[in-house]
Amino acid sequence: MAVSVDQLTAITQRYIAPKIYDNIFDSNPLLKRMLASGQYKSVSGGTSIDLPLNYAQTTANGWYSGADSLDTSENEQLTVARYDWKSLFAGITITEEDELKNGGSAGVLKLLASKAQIAEKTIKDALGTGLYSDGTTAKSIIGLRDIIAVDQTVGGIAQSTNSWWQGIVDSTSTTLTIAAMNTVFENASIDSEKPTVAVGTRTNYTRYYNLLQPQQRFTDSETAKGGFVNLMFNSVPFISDSHVPSQHLFFLNEKHLWLCYHPERNFSTESFQKPLNAQVKVSRILWMGAFGSSNNRLHGKMSGLTA
Numbered sequence: 503m504a505v506s507v508d509q510l511t512a513i514t515q516r517y518i519a520p521k522i523y524d525n526i527f528d529s530n531p532l533l534k535r536m537l538a539s540g541q542y543k544s545v546s547g548g549t550s551i552d553l554p555l556n557y558a559q560t561t562a563n564g565w566y567s568g569a570d571s572l573d574t575s576e577n578e579q580l581t582v583a584r585y586d587w588k589s590l591f592a593g594i595t596i597t598e599e600d601e602l603k604n605g606g607s608a609g610v611l612k613l614l615a616s617k618a619q620i621a622e623k624t625i626k627d628a629l630g631t632g633l634y635s636d637g638t639t640a641k642s643i644i645g646l647r648d649i650i651a652v653d654q655t656v657g658g659i660a661q662s663t664n665s666w667w668q669g670i671v672d673s674t675s676t677t678l679t680i681a682a683m684n685t686v687f688e689n690a691s692i693d694s695e696k697p698t699v700a701v702g703t704r705t706n707y708t709r710y711y712n713l714l715q716p717q718q719r720f721t722d723s724e725t726a727k728g729g730f731v732n733l734m735f736n737s738v739p740f741i742s743d744s745h746v747p748s749q750h751l752f753f754l755n756e757k758h759l760w761l762c763y764h765p766e767r768n769f770s771t772e773s774f775q776k777p778l779n780a781q782v783k784v785s786r787i788l789w790m791g792a793f794g795s796s797n798n799r800l801h802g803k804m805s806g807l808t809a
Contacts, residue, residue, distance in 0.1 A: 720733070
């Protein structure tokens with residue numbers, strides 16, 4: 503008589519490797535750098551997050567001699583860039599049946615813990631995407647494509663009427679060359695202030711790699727310790743990030759980028775709840791904060807690289 507399960511399968515358990523192998527999430531180095539830096543700031547409250555800005559010189563100045571009358575007029579010199587709080591979540595839901603089936607020694611990998619781990623990766627992936635947003639998602643944090651621009655309103659300040667608040671933008675170069683990269687880098691540098699990292703797509707990372715002679719392919723050991731392959735450009739690491747939009751390359755001064763978070767919403771996990779009409783358990787991982795820049799002219803981008 504034919505049976506549907508053979509004898510070996512009937513008495514032999516399947517082997518389940520005690521680890522989840524990630525097949526979906528990709529590189530997220532800029533977020534990792536921000537989270538590990540002093541620019542990831544805890545802010546415990548407030549209706550918004552304000553960064554004070556100096557945008558004008560003192561007009562009362564000049565050479566004088568002896569008893570000359572000196573200008574005592576006062577002029578506006580300070581303002582703030584105002585960034586609104588934004589909230590992000592990733593849900594964790596498990597049915598009671600699945601949790602029971604996954605219990606005891608049968609659950610080599612615990613389903614609930616695995617789903618929580620995936621939710622944490624998901625929320626960080628979404629936050630990494632938000633760092634490069636262009637304003638089309640209204641509920642998202644403001645992103646680098648808005649910050650490094652010449653015609654956007656960033657922190658409540660219109661770049662089109664305040665040139666000092668514009669980023670350094672090269673939207674015309676379609677071919678990646680060291681000369682074009684250097685132009686953007688130098689334009690985003692003032693005195694000792696200069697970009698601290700270059701972040702591009704994998705395609706533009708490879709293009710830069712191919713521009714270098716083998717003896718020029720230096721790397722930054724600190725960035726490598728973080729698990730990210732990198733090359734050096736003008737003494738700063740060049741890394742690829744899967745969240746960078748197509749055709750883009752960014753030169754960022756990380757000292758002037760701020761990722762703020764509320765201490766009660768710093769990837770915090772809610773207690774599990776059980777709705778009255780379903781045998782499921784529900785929780786969420788939550789983050790609330792803001793991303794902003796305190797000096798846009800110290801960041802640059804190339805946005806039209808196709809070759």
